[in-house]
Each structure stands twice: as structure tokens, then as C-alpha cells.
Amino acid sequence: MEEQKTSFKPSLGLIDATMLVAGSMIGSGIFIVSADIVRNVGSSGWMILVWVITGFMTLAAALSYGELSAMFPKAGGQYVYLKEAYNPLVSFLYGWSFFTVIQTATIAAVGVAFAKFTAYIFPIFSEDLVLVDLGAVTISPAQLLSVCVIVFLTYLNTRGVKSGKMIQTTFTIVKILSLGGLIIFGFWALKTEVWKANWTNTLDIHKLLPSGVKGSEYTFIPALGAVAAAMVGSIFSSDSWNNITFIAGEVKNPKRNIGLSLALGTFVVTIIYVTTNVMYTGVLTLPEIAGADKDRVAVAASHVIFGASGTVIIAVMIMISTFGCNNGLIMSGARVYYSMATDGLFFKKAASLNTNAVPGFALWVQCLIACLWCFSGRYGDLLDMISFVVVGFYILTICGIFILRRKRPDADRPYKAIGYPILPIIYILMGLAFCLLLIVYKPKFTWPGLIITVIGIPVYYLIKGKSAKNE
Template identity: 70%
Template sequence: MDRTGFKPTLSLLDGTMIVAGSMIGSGIFIVSAEMLRHVGSSGWLMVVWLITGFMTVAAAVSYGELSAMFPKAGGQYVYLKESYNPLVGFLYGWSFFAVIQTGTIAAVGVAFSKFTAYLLPAVSEDKVLLSAGNFHISPAQVLSIATIILLTYINTRGLKSGKLIQTSFTIIKLVSLFGLVILGLLAAKGEVWDANWANAWDLHALNKDGSTGSYTMGAALGAIAAAMVGSIFSSVAWEGVTFIGGEIKNPKRNLGLSLFLGTFVVTIVYLAANIMYTAVLPLQEIASAEKDRVAVAASNAIFGNIGTYVIAVMIMISTFGCNNGLVLAGARVYYTMAKDGLFFKKTGELNRFAVPEFALWIQCLVACLLCLSGRYGDLLDMVSFVVVIFYVLTILGVFILRKKRPDAERPYKAFAYPVLPAIFILMGLAFCVLLIMYKPGFTWPGLIIVLIGIPIYYLAVANKHKTGS
């Protein structure tokens, strides 16, 4: 019997679909526009996606060792706590609850609404339902909140319904994305491709109005780091499967394998999608796509006017399935924190369907409030830095635990240890240092959110000792 009380019902396919489905939301359809404005050329756009893909797969296979050592609910929170101390684990869990997971759920929910508006203009983000001074509520925000509430309710009814949505929606969106890529490459325009790749390695700024700007060496590195914010945003949440380790069948094998398979498949999809973009759209059209909706512009080039509706349906399926995976996995972190006496006690309880219902609903509440705030996009930019810092700390934990617990059972060992984990750590630190130097607005707000967790932790510890829980 699993000591957490969770039922191990998820197969390797389910785990892989949770990894892939949680990664593929709205990012791949949008972020390439801003990324191209930073780097200015097809070659460098692909390099940024390749770096991010390498980092993602490298991190995932390193997490495989930790997931096999601690195959239980909580995932990254548990790994950080075991590698360092309860404070570091809590700071991750606090940041995760305050903005990382809830902010991502809000952003993906609003993306669902934005593209639904192509089919149902009544739910447009440009309309106003309620207004009070500078505070406005749009139909898009209301619809996004409704979808988050619906997915939360479905996941309170047990893992079976949640995993059915996740697996089916992820398969549909993978097939749809591959289909879009293949049709796009078949519709490729030779003159567009040749023009886009003529100066593939000319790194420069490419503005919406068509003007360009050159970089000094330092600024060029900063531009690459800034471009990576978009690709990293599109590639996070793969670790969500580790949060539900207590519900995976044969977790010592299947957790690590699902991490590798899911991240590898998504990396291939992302690279293929960007090759397709450069095959059907001139670089200037990618960089200046309306509201950065590159996929809409590409779909119009492939299918004509109906392309807008084709891509809208694809993104609705993609974001709905993505949010289901985020909602499903996130609550397990708060459950494990509560079991450690560091979160609301009620979040550490399972309902009759063996899921942490209260944890699901408070996650829902914060995500809905972030939808109303309209600041979800800014928050996600702010925490890109924090997310990578926690990835680095977690993978550094592989080295620490090899020293602290050399005799611990390791059914799965980090691939190419110590080289691959070390490369990720160096690349992650380089990314963070470049953001601190050249894009400080992406760093200090996220750090403030993390640091607010320090007094909260000591208050929680004091309360734990006071109540004796």
C-alpha cells in the first residue's frame, strides 16, 4: 500500500502524456515572434530552440534519478527538501503556489479564451463585461475562470477522469501539430525559405516595423537569453509528472522513462514547428505577426482564410489539455507540504476518490484571481528566472545526494552523469546571469516572490511547534 494513500493507476503512456500535454500549451503558437525580434535570423531562432530542447531533455533525464529515489507525491519539492533542507523545499513550494503553477494555469486559461474568440467573438478579450475605475473584466477572463473551475471539478472526482482527458487531448494535439507541420512543409514556398535562410547566422534585433539593430558581444548574449525566456516558457511543466509519483505504476522505472519520452517528443515537435514557420512565412511576417500569433499567420498561409479557424480549434484543444495536466499535478505538491506541516492542514487530506480536493480548490482560487488581475503574463516573465534557478538547484541535488547518500537505492541513474547534469547546471546558471545583467526586470520581481516565502516558512514552523502537529 502506498504510504501517501494515493492509488498507483497511471501507466507509462499516461505519464508520458502528462509530461507532453503539460508542456504543449499556447507557447509554441506564439512565442517565436518575440524570440525572432531578439535574434533576427532563422538560424539563431533554431539555435535558441535547440539549446532549450537540450536543456529540457538533460534536466528531465537527471530528474529521473531523483524520481526513482523518491517515487512519491510532491516531486521537485521533495527532491529539494531531501537534497538541501526543508526551507529550500518550502521556498520552491511557496513560489509554485504563489505564481509558478497558478500563474501558468491562469495564462493558459486566458490563451484558451483568446482563441475561442475566433469562433465565438462574444468572448473576446477586447470586450468589457464589468468595469470599476481602471479595473475591467472581459468575457475572455470569465471563460478562462470557468474552464479552470471545470477542470478542477473534474479532477476532484478522481484520477481516472483526469487522466482520460490528459491522454486523449495530448494524443489529439500531437497528431494535429505533426499534421500542421507536414502540411506546412508541403505548402512551403521556395523563395520564402531561401530568403529566410540566406543570412541565417546574422544575429541582430528585428523590429515589428522592419527596422533592424546590431548588438555588441555582451548585448548579443543578453538577446539570446531574452529569446530563451519564450522557449523556456513553452518548455516548462514537464516536471509535473514527478508531483504524482505516488500514482504512477512501477514509478522507479516509469517516472524517469516518461520524463525522457515526453520531453524528447515535445522538443522534436517544437523544432519541426519552427522549421515550418520559416518555410511558409517571411521573417518579417513572423516578427510582426498580429498579437504575436505566428501559428495563425502560418495557418492562413497554408489553408487560406479558413486557417484562422483551424489553428483556433487546435489551440483550444492544446490549452485545455495542457491546463488539465497542470491542475491535476500541482495540487499534489501542496498535499505533500501539508503532510510536512508547512501548508494548510486540510490540503493534506484525500477525498473519497483518493485525490487532494481542498488542495485542488485553493489552487483554483489563486489561478482565478490571477486571471482577474490581468498580470499573469508579467508574472510568468518574472518567474522564468526563478524556475530555472530551481531546476539548477534540483539537478545539483543529484551530486549532493550522491555524496550524502552513496548507498541509497538508485534504480535509475542520471544519464551521462556527471557530464550531462553539469552541462545543464552551467547552461542554466549562464542563462540566469545573462538575465540579471541584461534583463533585470525578468529577475528581481521573481526573487522577491521567493524571498517572501522565508518569513512565511518560519511562521509555519512556529505554528507547527505551537500546535504540536
């Protein structure tokens, strides 16, 4: 029988942890979502402000999480923080949402994005081809390739954290350098007339159709709704920054390095995202951004910057970006299920570590659900729908800082939230505004996520009831 390791092995230094934060954030979103943002807000100024607001929120949350990560430097991250601040039901609802959609569907979406852009170079992997037609479900080469990538990365991560960290660090460095190169060449190819046109009346806010037709200007409250709707894309692109907290048990000197990696990683990615979008406004007109084919703004920009070879260049960049992103998501996600299992709220076998000191069973269960999402064809919609729930749990977690300071005033806090209480309060207010505006102006992005979360309540009591009977 295979010997089981009983504890995680700290193998990740500060650089590795920072690369996990940045690498998990940078996937396919930065290359695509700006089209929808421009359609919602209609101007360069507001497009950049959407990214700046999202970046500020992400950085504020990351700086606040530093206090929690230093207090509870163990596997599970946000799941553990919610349990300590509230109760096991709240933490289970987070873990349930995380397992059913948040992490697994994100892995699937990033995997399919990898396959879609592989098809630019190798058309045999096109999502438009049908390999198997089952009537209600069709299977394309893109879906099969995404499954293969997810299975391959899962296998590598079962071999130990060193295998995962080598891929993560290497690919993150490469994609940061690649994005840096795209930004530099983009500004080099900047068109003065395009820049001037885009930055005239830059704070007008209105709908912009893909055809370039402008809608009427919003009044104040609808304008806030448009900004919230636009932020769905930027928040999705900036999410997963907290993945390093899930793998805290494998970070060297976690009380110091997790907080630092959160701050450094989110800051670097925010600068890259804002600068990339400023570059877009120098090479593409607003109607070209809003009407980019299948929202592939980066592809349209690369055609201007690099000419005919632009498609291949951007396809390779996105393949590198999504491959590294998925490695980080896969590596960190399984640690949440491990923590749930140790609490008796997940498959019992997920609470064990394999001979490489990683939760192998949890990795494979996550792999199975993510692969199923690859075949759903609806993963993109579900990711948008879950944005409301993701921000909601971030708000709850940051509120947990105030609760824990009251409940445990004498607890060891090697790192305290920067800007407390102002910065956490600002995040909470901005997050609440985002969620409330989505409820009003884009209800389809809220109710499905809420329903998935609420379903977790009877599941929790069912599991607890079975556990009580077995005792």
C-alpha cells in the same frame, strides 16, 4: 461524514505518464513566442538554435530528474527532492513560489489563452469586451470563460485520477496529431523564395523590429544576452515537463515509468517544437514572424497554409492544446500542496485525500488562486518574470543529485542520471549563464521573481513558529 482515503491509488501507466509530460508542456507558447524570439535574434538560424538549446536543456534536466524520481517515487516531486537534498526551508521556498505564481499563474495564463482563441470562433468571448468595469479592474468574457474552464477541470480532477488521465491522454494525442498535421501541410505549402530569403546569412544575430528594420549586429556578450532574452519564451513553452514527478504516488511502477516518461515526453515535444519553427521559416518571412499580430505566428502561418479558414483551424488547435495542458497542470499541481501540508507547511486540510483518493481540498485552493490570477490582467508579465526563478530551482534540484550521491552513497538508485556527471554539469552551467545574462540584460525578468521567493522566508518561519506553539 465523507470517508477519507489515506493513500494515493496508482492508476497511470507509462503512456499516461508520457502524455502528462508532453501535454503539460504543449500549451499556447509554441503558437506565439517565436515572434519575440525573432525580434531578439533576427535570423532563422538563431531562432532554431534557441529552440534547440532550450530542448537540450529540457532533455538534460529530464534525464537527470530520472534518478531523483526513482529514489523518491512519491507525491510532491521536486518539492521532495529539494527537501531531501537540502532542507525544509529550500523546499518550502520552491513550494511557496509554485503556489503563489509558478503553477497558479501558469494555469491562469493557459486558461485565458484558451478563451482568447475561443473568441476567434465565438466573438462573444472576446477579451476586448467589458462585462464589468470596477475602475482599477475590468472583467471580460474571456476572463470569465477561463475561470469556468479552470473550475470545470478542477471538478473533474476531484472525481479521481482516472477522469483526469482520460482527458489528458486523449487531448495530448489529438494535439500532437494536430501539430503534426500543421507541420506536414506547412511544408507542403512552403514558398521557395521565402525559404531562401530566411536562410541567407542565417547566423547573423541582431535585433529585428516588427516593421522589419534590422538593428546593428551584436558583439559577443550582447549576443549572449539576446539569446538569453529570447529563451524566456522558449523556456516558458517547454516548462512544466516535471509535472509528472508531482503525481508520482499515482504512477504504476514509478521507479521505472517516471524516468522513462520524462525522457520520452521531453524528446517528443522538443522534436515537435523545432520542426514547427523550421516550418514557420518556409511560409513566413522573418519580418512577418516578428510582426505577427499580437505575436500570433501560428495564425499568420495558417492563413498562408489554409487560406481564409486558417484562423478557425488554428483556433481549434489552440483550444485543444490549452484545454489539455491545463488539465495536466491542475492534476499535478495539487500534489505539491499535499506534500507541503503533510510537512505542516500548508493548510492542514490539504494533507487529506477525498473518497476518490485525490487531494480535493488542495485542488480547490489551487483553483481559487488561479481564478484570481485570471482577473489580474498581469499574468503574462509574471510568468515571464518567474522564468528566472523556475530555472534557478531546476539548477538547485540537479545540484541535489551530486549532494545526495555524497550524502547517501549507498541509497537505492534503480535509475541513474544518464551522462552523469557531464550532462548535469552542462545543464547547471547553461542554466547559470541564462540566469546571469537575464540579470544583466533583462532585469525586469529577474527581481520580481526573486522578491516573491524571498517573501517566502519570513512566511516559513512564521508557520514554523505557530506550529511550535501548537505542539
